[in-house]
Amino acid sequence: MASSLLLVVLFLPLVVALILLGIRSERVGVHRWVSLATALVTFVLSVPLYWFVDHGRSDFQLLTSARWIPSLDAGFRIGLDGMSLLLVLLTTFTMPIAIGASIGVVTKREKEYYVMMLLLETAMIGVFVALDMFLFYVFWELILIPMYFIIGIWGGQDRIYAAVKFFLYTVVGSLLMLVAIVWLGWYAQTMTGHFTTDFVKLRELAPHIPLDVQRWLFAAFALSFAIKVPIFPLHTWLPDAHVQAPTAGSVILAGILLKLGTYGLIRFNLDFFPQSAIEYAPVLAVLAVIGIIYGALVAMVQPDMKKLVAYSSVSHLGFVVLGIASMTHEGIQGAVIQMVNHGLSTGMLFLCVGVLYERRHTRDIAEYGGVASVMPRFAVLFALAMLASVGLPGLNGFVGEFLTLIGGFRSPYLNTWAYSVVAASGVIFAAVYLLWMFQRVMYGKLANPANESLPDVSRQELWTLVPIVVFLVWIGVYPRPFLQASAASSRATVEKVLYYSVPQKVAHDHRQRIPVTTISERP
């Protein structure tokens, strides 16, 4: 029952998208409202999943497993644990908002637009629920196609450049991951006699891969995910994609797509290759800290609001990566909750920028000033999003950043508190660039006459912004339901890394459990 609910949540958007394909494009209303309704229904259906998943268990639940390609043992295997549950809910929550914010704003080729949005939703949920590497990869790449079209057709001035860059960056990373996936399958074949891409089987086997090969596999996975996060210095596609994408596209990019990378780092890199993860932890942490500071400094000097928010993403995701690299319970819990937080607050910031852009058709900070006096209600909402993003205690951003910094302090693998100290200064920078931007846009004198008669937020815009505010406050004040959901799985990951962090134990274990076929003996 519960597992079929998960199937419905996964495929409902896809099915509706296929039905919409058959409806003539002139019937714009049908496309708009049916896709919005679908996204809402998907969200409503996904909420009970929270209770269907037993938060005390770290294994996968609501499993569905069907044969697909028996010769390669690629199966249709899906399921949820606490961590993927949160991210699925984030996805289903964000989609109706993104679609709702597009109605009336997107004016060309609306049919294709909404079809792409629904296709994207299935693909994103698919990545989070896939328990088979082959299936995971299929969903992972499937995301590219709709996102590529969303940026390329409905984007801004330089949309083609941004779309192609986005596509190429992601493909380059993911194809190397593909080689690693196939290699893992082959390793399973040499160990157990059967090629497989079953996630659960592979994660038992993968830590036993000889370390010299494991490092390469870790790197192949990490590269793919680092591009998606993006981790400095692979972030250059992000500002282009964010700025050129339509508002809803930016919301989805920031809200969900970036989380695919960090999710992958936890799920695959830490779980499959704990020994390599320990080795690479300082590298990841250094890059994370550079990302935090660099993203903040670059954000500070942006004249364009959307670009500023885009660079702030680089900075905020740095905290997530730091939390992951710490490989402590606090760090990973912080990373997961920070993923959700960033999705909410940055998504909302993009929506706010979109609200202003729809009125003035410019995102130039210098064009604004004193907007608060003509749009008072908007000012409150914008301020909330901004403060959440800054990490003000009482709003959600604080919880995640605080936990990741603690993780960085206490990590036995990073072994120094320097990372957290430097990273903490990123919080201050965030306050600087966001508050300064807010001040220049919203306060001061109404210098530009074009701003004098801006209408305040419409009902449609309220409907998209207020639901986010609820969660900003909820997570800020009472984060327990959210933290509790992912606690068991994050603890399991941490314990696994800890188990393999003791070298003798690894060697011992290695001898004990593995038949004596090693890499040198391949045909």
Next chain:
Amino acid sequence: MMHEWLQASPLVLLSIAAVVALIVDALTPHSERYTYRFSLAALIAAAAAAIATIPFGGIAFGSMIRTGGVSSVFDLVFAIGGILTLIAARPYIAARNFEHDEFYTLVLYSAAGMMLIAHAQNLLITFIGIEVMSLSFYVLAGYFRQTVSSIESALKYFLLGAFATGFLVFGIALVYGASGSFDFSAIAGAISKGTLHFPRLLPIGIALVIVGLGFKVAVFPFHQWAPDVYDGAPTVVTGFMSTAGKAAALSAFLPLVSSVFPAAADNVRTVLALSAAATILIGNVAAVVQQRLKRMLAYSSVAHAGYMFIGLVAGNMRGLTAVVFYAAAYLFMQLGAFAIVAILERDVERSLQLEDCRGLSARHPMLAALMALFMFSLAGIPPMAGFFGKYYLFAAAIESGYTWLAIVGVIGSMISVYYYIGVVVFMYFKDAAETAVSSEPEQIERAARVPLIVSAAFVLLLGIVPTVLESWLANLWK
């Protein structure tokens, strides 16, 4: 006796049909409509026979011909390729007022030649098959005899092809001299038992055979002819040549890889591996800079031959299955793409440039969507057939210890994504230029849509449910 004929029925049917068509054409001029229908019926019958004969594997006709099994799967691929080509070709050549009986007859002949290659159990049969196929293609490439580029293409193809055939014959002769047999299993047996008459001739012979066949597949360093020939030939012919023709030449490698090469020497695999790697890289890099759509697809087809070579290098069951699977998947995506190019060319009346695709999604939403599907599939993006084909090939390569070759394949794919999505950029992201041809959406005949829809359906089917073909194939090697 009778059952031999039944087992080899796809081949027999098509050969007889080709001869009948040729004779009837000679006696009744201007019977295009009937030749078209007859050829189509013959190919459909051959396809049905191919499906029916798959379980009946064996050796027939005095151990000259293998029947059933993988040979029948290849027959099916060639027959479907022929059917799609015929349907796409009719409006294409009719639009140029150049419809003649010979076209259909030659397609039949070339398909019969391909089947002969796939059925060969004997080097002589391989040779005859290759000649029947190639001679038909030489003529088909020059089918538009008033067009300079078509004639140039045919001439180039003929001269170089004849040269390569020389190598092949010479190689076959040396192998025969060394082993005393044309039969694949007899050659392999002689090598492994050490009963060769002239052991020194064998490596030279095998090398020359590889050169001859490598030319037909168009792998590095024998790929130079492919872009020119593919570019100049009539587009529908190019589609057929670069898919079914390529698959046929690859099928000639299968018995060699599975029986002769392992017995001969290990460094044959190394040579094939290096050739595959170079083919993938060169084909993809050269495709990036092309402005002409057909030429770009021609270079990319060189690269795809390289991918399929990976499966030959692996040489194990999974590798050979992957080759056949990829050949089938490639047939649909490439033939579909060429069928679209053929339709678009009608508006342009010159070789199609990427620029001509501007705003295609507004003019012909259906064509643009299908073209995008084929491009994504060629680029290897899931869930299209091209992705699973590559996955299978890479799995085979890693399984047989050629991880580096899989990585080269992946790098090639990365490069290829750039130019494949470039087509999508022009179709979807750029609006039609002022100078664009025929802003009025032209009606596409219903017949011309059939090959597109069929190809697209198979590209998705083989991508989402690859087991329909793959599990079938895997059972055939046992």
